[in-house]
């Protein structure tokens with residue numbers, strides 16, 4: 001049986017429901033899986049997340065959308081360019097909602113089903129919110145997400161389409177997490193925020209298990225850091241494999257942050273924290289106060305690793321390079337791993353003959369910056385006009401209900417009336433508007449979903 005154990009004082013607690021902090025000292029809780037009887041076990045079953053069930057905290061239910069079992073590509077062209085013998089990309093974009101967070105969502109939602117909660121809450125700036133929204137949709141659980149003002153457009157689109165309830169709180173995800181913590185205490189909802197639910201760390205260990213089975217132990221593993229939890233997870237995974245005798249060496253870990261927001265890298269190098277507003281376009285790793293900072297630093301030190309911060313410009317170039325040379329569209333946060341590798345190769349910190357695995361956490365389609373830069377060239381007048389017509393109609397109807405002719409007039413008669421009706425009907429079929437008859441006229445009113453879309457458009461515009 002697994003237990004929760006405080007990383008500071010060793011105090012233990014019942015495993016479920018998951019708790020984040022030790023009541024004695026305020027330290028983080030983590031799961032301690034009993035590894036004693038696992039020395040001779042072989043992993044069995046298909047090459048998916050659930051293959052490693054023995055090394056995870058126990059669940060009765062299995063919530064799955066076929067997460068994990070992601071490919072590890074040999075990136076020959078990229079390696080050649082960096083004059084490196086062996087480079088592999090662990091492609092987590094191949095998960096059900098296109099990010100590594102599906103592993104966490106699978107384990108968390110399994111636990112939610114075990115415990116019988118009807119509603120979960122989560123503070124997230126994107127990937128975890130999207131994953132959780134999808135898994136909750138599949139298993140009929142209500143999902144209440146707290147998202148910050150700054151969030152990637154594609155992730156927001158996923159959250160909207162999976163129909164999670166969205167509450168906006170705070171500038172960056174740190175504030176959303178605080179809000180989610182309070183909300184779960186007030187409502188008794190299940191806490192699914194990755195920084196507050198130690199099951200997520202456990203779920204992410206499986207990335208290390210898979211790499212070990214697919215390749216073995218690389219000399220270096222490069223991981224981007226937001227809260228630092230992902231880096232700690234993969235390190236913990238390798239350490240556990242060594243404990244049960246599956247591997248006999250450990251990789252050196254490189255932790256990467258963006259220059260505009262690098263609290264873990266700064267602390268690792270003993271640099272005093274600057275009091276500037278943290279910012280990076282790699283929104284997935286925009287954490288002002290990383291919850292798992294100490295654990296990440298411990299993992300970096302134990303692994304004799306390195307911590308690197310890189311500029312947004314380097315991230316942007318790396319993102320396009322991975323796509324052009326390897327056909328893989330990675331989100332900015334994980335392109336940071338490639339940018340860091342380039343830097344470390346150039347400095348000679350990573351040798352020509354060493355083997356390297358970079359963790360590609362999520363798809364570039366979820367992020368905003370590259371899409372924007374690329375689409376500027378291609379944005380046709382028609383697409384732009386359609387977007388703005390629908391938006392104008394929604395804005396008009398947000399103020400009060402209206403009928404077709406009136407709405408057409410309000411648009412300044414810039415298009416034909418049938419075209420306006422088509423927009424209205426499309427929005428009705430998408431659930432953004434509803435209609436009813438009054439005095440022989442068809443009136444349109446905005447729905448809650450329509451209001452949410454307008455709010456999402458406002459979010460997106462902040463990033464433009």
Ligand SMILES: [Zn+2]
Nearest residue numbers: 006009022025
């Ligand atoms: Zn404690």
